[in-house]
Every structure is written in structure tokens, then in C-alpha cells.
Amino acid sequence: MSESLDNLNKLAKFTPTAGTLDRDAVMFAAGKASVRSGKIWPALAGLLAMSQLATLVFLWPNRQTTIEPSIPFVQQPETTSMDEKKAPISPVPGSILWYRTGESRPETLSFGHSEIVSSGPIMRVGTLHLND
């Protein structure tokens, strides 16, 4: 009985060989295989690129639809005397000057044969009593 046990102990003392198993090669193969090739991000990037391209195509500037600002006005002949009243600029009806109401309000606006004296903004301050 003890002899058989000795034989089993001897058998257990043998060390199995690894043969041609290369630890570094196994580690390399395992590391290479463990890389997950995700397809979600490349697909999203491709979709984004396609959308950018589509946006570029649809928004490409078209010359026919471009609005070019034009301010036609008629230039009055130049005057030589400084004492002479400057001839007012007569804007063409329908032009931008004709519709100007705001920024630098001219004192007089000439429309053909009539003159319209523009009045300033209506200001109500109160009653002014000068003789009290």
C-alpha cells in the first residue's frame, strides 16, 4: 500500500512541459482578439459626415436668388454759391430715401411741387406759465 502511494507521489512530481506554447505569443494573440471592433461610432461618424455634405449641397449659394441692395437716387446738379440754398435731394418715390423716417431726419423733404416740413416728436412736458 505504501509502495503504491510512493509511486503515485513520484508520478505527481513530474512537471508537464509547455511544449511549443509561447507565453508572449499567447498574450499577443489574446490581446489582439480582445479588442472589440465596435461599429457604432464609425457608423455615427459616417452619418454625421453625410449630413454635413447634404447640408453643404442644399445651402450652396445660388446667384439667382441673391438680393443685391440698390439705392437709386437722382443726383442734383452742383451749385457754386455758398449763399445759395442748397437744393434738397429729391428722392425717387418708392426708394429707400423716400421711406426714411428715422435716423437723420432732413428738415425738409421735397416731393415734387410741395414741401412738407417735418415736425419733431410730439413732446408733452406740461403747462408753461411765463407770467406767474
Added chain:
Amino acid sequence: MKKESERVVIPAMTPAILGELIGRMGPTLVLLARQYTSAAEDAVQDAFVRLATQRTMPVNPEAWLFKTVRNRALDLRKAESRRKLREANHRPSEFFTEPSVDGMDADLAVNALRELPEEEREVIIARIWGGLTLAEIASAYDSSAATAHRRFEAGIARLRKLLGEACPNP
């Protein structure tokens, strides 16, 4: 279908753990695979690569490796010719690093293992050189602990007889 015990979420395989497993279990797994195929190293490498690609690390990596190597070695055996397998098994000295231990020749040890039935040989290798418990062996081979114990006892008895006959008491 994986067992429930293999689905416990634990940290994934790290290079350090994998390297340690290769160094500790690699030779024993090669010894196991040699029982089935001449491409034993390929079967073992495939098993380690599969382990590295698992999303969740097995609860018992050693038992998992034994099972995977065995299955992979059996697959490779199907693709091998009998002549090739016979030629590979004619080199028993490649099974162990020592040519002899305490007077017992390596060829004797290898031949004794070859005489065992396949199921008993698997249990003996996993128990003696793999260090697995009988419960772990049972889970690795999808058998009961009682079956693993029975196979182990039968294998030990057979080995005692074979080695005793080969190494009689002077």
C-alpha cells in the same frame, strides 16, 4: 448554455491575471490536450484567447480552461488523421520536463496515463497537476461531484496497479 454560476459579474481579465494563468496552468493544459490531439499547444492557445475575450470572467477560470481545452482538443482531433496522432504519441518524453523522478522513468508515467480510460485520465490530470478540487472538476466536465469522485478513485486504483507492476518492490 452557460451555467448561472459562470455569470457572476467580476472584474474582467487583465493582462497580469492572464499571464499568471498561462504560466501556472499552461503546461498542465498542454498535458491534457496531448491526450486528444497532436496540436495540443494550439488548443491551449485558443482556450486562452477565448478566455481573454469573455465579457465576464468565469468564477473559476481554471475549471473553465480545462473544459475549454478539452473541447477544443476534441475538435482538433476530429480533423487529424490517426497516423498523425500516433506519431505524436510516440514521443512521450515531451510530456514531462524530467526524464525520471526518484527512479521512475517518464516513459513509464506517460504509458501509465495512456492506459487509463479517457474520463479517468482527465480527472487524474486535473486533480494531480491542475490542482482542481473534485467539485471544480465536476463543474468543468458537466458531471456530478459523485461521478468525479468515482472516476478519480478508479483512476488512482488503476495507476497504483500499473505503476506497482512496473515498479515492483525489490
